[in-house]
Amino acid sequence: xxxxxxxxxxxxxxxxxxxxxxxxxxxxxxxxxxxxxxxxxxxxxxxxxxxxxxxxxxxxxxxxxxxxxxxxxxxxxxxxxxxxxxxxxxxxxxxxxxxxxxxxxxxxxxxxxxxxxxxxxxxxxxxxxxxxxxxxxxxxxxxxxxxxxxxxxxxxxxxxxxxxxxx
Amino acid sequence: xxxxxxxxxxxxxxxxxxxxxxxxxxxxxxxxxxxxxxxxxxxxxxxxxxxxxxxxxxxxxxxxxxxxxxxxxxxxxxxxxxxxxxxxxxxxxxxxxxxxxxxxxxxxxxxxxxxxxxxxxxxxxxxxxxxxxxxxxxxxxxxxxxxxxxxxxxxxxxxxxxxxxxxxxxxxxxxxxxxxxxxxxxxxxxxxxxxxxxxxxxxxxxxxxxxxxxxxxxxxxxxxxxxxxxxxxxxxxxxxxxxxxxxxxxxxxxxxxxxxxxxxxxxxxxxxxxxxxxxxxxxxxxxxxxxxxxxxxxxxxxxxxxxxxxxxxxxxxxxxxxxxxxxxxxxxxxxxxxxxxxxxxxxxxxx
Numbered sequence: 001x002x003x004x005x006x007x008x009x010x011x012x013x014x015x016x017x018x019x020x021x022x023x024x025x026x027x028x029x030x031x032x033x034x035x036x037x038x039x040x041x042x043x044x045x046x047x048x049x050x051x052x053x054x055x056x057x058x059x060x061x062x063x064x065x066x067x068x069x070x071x072x073x074x075x076x077x078x079x080x081x082x083x084x085x086x087x088x089x090x091x092x093x094x095x096x097x098x099x100x101x102x103x104x105x106x107x108x109x110x111x112x113x114x115x116x117x118x119x120x121x122x123x124x125x126x127x128x129x130x131x132x133x134x135x136x137x138x139x140x141x142x143x144x145x146x147x148x149x150x151x152x153x154x155x156x157x158x159x160x161x162x163x164x165x166x167x
Numbered sequence: 168x169x170x171x172x173x174x175x176x177x178x179x180x181x182x183x184x185x186x187x188x189x190x191x192x193x194x195x196x197x198x199x200x201x202x203x204x205x206x207x208x209x210x211x212x213x214x215x216x217x218x219x220x221x222x223x224x225x226x227x228x229x230x231x232x233x234x235x236x237x238x239x240x241x242x243x244x245x246x247x248x249x250x251x252x253x254x255x256x257x258x259x260x261x262x263x264x265x266x267x268x269x270x271x272x273x274x275x276x277x278x279x280x281x282x283x284x285x286x287x288x289x290x291x292x293x294x295x296x297x298x299x300x301x302x303x304x305x306x307x308x309x310x311x312x313x314x315x316x317x318x319x320x321x322x323x324x325x326x327x328x329x330x331x332x333x334x335x336x337x338x339x340x341x342x343x344x345x346x347x348x349x350x351x352x353x354x355x356x357x358x359x360x361x362x363x364x365x366x367x368x369x370x371x372x373x374x375x376x377x378x379x380x381x382x383x384x385x386x387x388x389x390x391x392x393x394x395x396x397x398x399x400x401x402x403x404x405x406x407x408x409x410x411x412x413x414x415x416x417x418x419x420x421x422x423x424x425x426x427x428x429x430x431x432x433x434x435x436x437x438x439x440x441x442x443x444x445x446x447x448x449x450x451x452x453x454x455x456x457x458x459x460x461x462x463x464x465x466x467x468x469x470x471x472x473x474x475x476x477x478x479x480x481x482x483x484x485x486x487x488x489x490x491x492x493x494x495x496x497x498x499x500x501x502x503x504x505x506x507x508x509x510x511x512x513x514x515x516x517x518x
Contacts, residue, residue: 009399011471014503029436032396064400066447069478071399130507133482134514157402 003074004105005044005053007060008033010071010128026123034119041107041115042092044099046074055148056103057131058139059096065155067140067162069133073126080107083117095153096143137162381416382423388412389427392437405437406444413451421452425460431468438467439475446479458485465495470504477504481511489515 012030021027034041044056057070080087085107092104107118131139140162143149151159392405413420424445428438442464445457461483464476477495480488492512499505 007399009397009471010507011474011504014470014501016501016503035396061400065402066400068400068443068482128503130510132510132514133478 002048002077003046004077004080005046005056005072005074006033006041006122007070007072008128010130013071013073013123013126013128015128024120024124026119030123031116031119034115036110036115039108039110040090041110041118043087043105043107044092045077045103045105052099052103054139055096055099055143057136058143059092059094059099059149061131061136061140062095062143062149062154062158063093064158066157067133067137070131070136072129072131073122074129075122075126079121079125080118083114083121085110085114085118095149095151097150098148381412381420382427384412384416385409385420385423385427389433389437389441392440393434395437397436397440403440405440409441409444410448410451413448421456421460425456425463428460428472429463429467435467435469435471438464438469439471442472442475442479446482449483454483458483458488461485462488462491465491470501473499474504474507477508477511481514484515486515 008030012027012033017025017027044060046053046056057072060070060072061067077087086109088106088108090104090106092100094100110118140149140158144151144162154162388405388408391408392403395403395405397403397405413424424441427433428441428445442461445452445460448457458480461476461479464472465480467473467476473495477492480492489512492508492515496505496508496512499508
């Protein structure tokens with residue numbers, strides 16, 4: 001089964017939670033990573049064999065203003081379905097049009113309760129991952145060489161950093 | 168250069184700045200909210216009049232004012248006296264009304280876009296109507312402004328600006344530098360009073376005041392950062408504010424910034440963002456100082472801050488920090504963070 005990916009701050013999703021957080025609960029700071037807009041939450045579908053994982057991460061990195069690590073959680077795509085959450089294919093907003101069209105999803109019609117339930121379920125089921133900055137840089141360079149991302153959509157700072165590092 | 172500017176340059180060659188030109192009156196006014204600044208013309212010994220309601224007009228000061236002045240009035244009005252040249256009349260203008268300027272003084276936010284490249288400012292210098300919001304950090308002030316300027320406000324800050332004068336507008340070898348600002352507390356002696364300006368000296372004997380001001384401004388930026396959501400790889404408004412302030416503040420900010428980052432009351436997420444920003448600011452802080460700040464942050468009580476410090480050191484390819492990272496790894500109690508630090512150490516060791 002495929003999995004869903006959300007970019008987060010890994011430390012806010014550490015299993016080792018502050019002492020005031022009860023088992024089965026999460027610290028409230030983690031919720032800020034669930035950046036809901038219009039009652040929708042952006043997620044990316046990643047194949048079971050991770051075949052498209054690097055491309056999705058690269059697309060997310062290309063959307064940044066400077067190079068950085070990428071923290072993310074991966075959880076079973078059945079998690080939102082079990083909670084009765086609707087998932088809809090929608091175009092992503094990264095400089096990688098293929099990734100945008102192919103793997104971007106929205107969890108839609110989220111209420112507060114649904115979002116919290118989702119956060120708790122994701123926390124329990126997700127693996128916490130990190131792609132370090134030096135890997136991100138290499139992935140971006142490769143994507144540019146393969147014309148997978150539109151350079152014109154990269155931030156000037158990001159592009160300058162990549163060009164500097166290429167020289 | 169326009170004829171007007173050329174004429175101005177010629178006239179300015181006769182101008183000098185000495186200790187007698189500036190004095191300031193910090194006597195509390197009934198409103199209790201403002202500072203009156205008095206500009207003295209040494210030739211005529213006239214003072215720019217400031218009344219109980221502030222500066223309403225400025226009489227010609229014997230035809231010459233040896234440097235430009237910004238004066239704040241009780242009306243909240245900022246008057247700018249243009250350089251007075253023999254061929255042009257002295258005048259002042261009401262240039263207040265720009266709310267932004269007030270904000271800038273209250274909060275050290277200086278959007279980078281406002282910092283440089285505003286060609287209007289040079290013109291303003293010669294037309295004596297200077298929107299103060301354009302003043303701050305405009306590089307052209309360094310080129311075009313050969314004197315000393317005081318900006319006083321009711322916001323507890325006094326900004327002194329003198330200039331470098333290193334290019335075609337250079338008219339004096341006595342004046343050395345740049346923009347600097349001096350802050351004072353309401354009950355403290357105003358630096359320009361206790362330590363009048365001396366020709367050729369830039370560092371006023373008011374470093375404590377200036378540092379205090381910078382620290383206050385940094386704290387305001389940190390406080391405002393708590394309102395923001397941070398995301399890896401995305402430039403935050405907090406970081407922009409920090410950079411704008413630091414660029415305008417000179418070299419003293421590193422130590423203060425490091426101290427603030429270490430303090431407990433500061434939000435962990437803001438600290439972490441600041442540390443990430445420090446790791447990227449290779450043009451603003453010496454590498455050794457940046458590494459020192461990040462290494463100290465490895466001992467933070469917040470996993471978020473420790474993580475940011477470790478990531479920042481790796482981002483800087485700081486192999487000299489491997490020992491500090493190894494110590495952080497050894498003492499780390501958060502197993503997930505411990506694993507991440509280990510990966511960073513392996514990266515720095517080239518493994």
